[in-house]
Amino acid sequence: MPGMWWVVGATVVVALVVAYLIWTAGRVERLQSRAQSAARALDAHLLRRAAAAAVLAERRYGVELYAAARIALDARPEEREAAENDLTRQLRAVRLDPTDPDCEAVIAASRRLALARQVHTDLVRDARSARSRPLVRLLRMGRGSSWPRYFDIDDPTLSVPAADVPAG
Template structure:
């Protein structure tokens, strides 16, 4: 009779673990999809800012790369963004120009969004590799997340406020 109670307790523990695992897999996949959408939004903002800078500087190559990045299909997106990054690294940006400041800020946000996306994709792929998850096909409705590999842009620093003057040292009288 006690063995029945033991089996019921083990079944309850296993089902609780299974529910927790399924919820974790679903949550990490939802976060990875959300990070992918955020990265896409930042990439669009960067390409639009690059197009504005290209128009102001009469840079045909930069404008073409920005338009290609804006109009790229999902499977062509990485190469279009890498082309845009290469074009951005070849131009000289004036940090006092508001359009250039917007471009620099959006490029920094792209770097941060890509790092977050990469971390969440890694977590989702790690969750998918677990044996129980694979056997029960828990991430079934979610597509397999993919890394988004682009070259990180190197942008000039934004001019900040002037540093505070140093306080004068007190003079000791002898």
């Protein structure tokens, strides 16, 4: 009888270890998948902002802003961060009127981009943290996916001048 309790105890411990490993592998996979989804969402928001900036430049602000927007739209992955940072600098250099629909489209796209960038950064941080744990590295749980990568750009939020309100 005493030997039987040892077998039951060992079986329970093995079952708990296996359950933990399965849970950990699933968590790593979920975080990796969420980081990839966030990267796709970030890319979509980058494209929307660049397209809105191109429309705005065609109608009002001219060549430099239009060129920056086109470069951002056409950039290869390795050039994307620099192109987006240049577009942000160009957008900050122009005076955006929040009552103008074209300007409002760029301002709104920039706000959504800032949120998407923050979500992406948080999810990449979480995925990298999970993948860098010793047990995960030892068992190579994340080997089926590429290492999640940060998208390092300046804060895309645009400051909009306050409306001139008469004192009174």
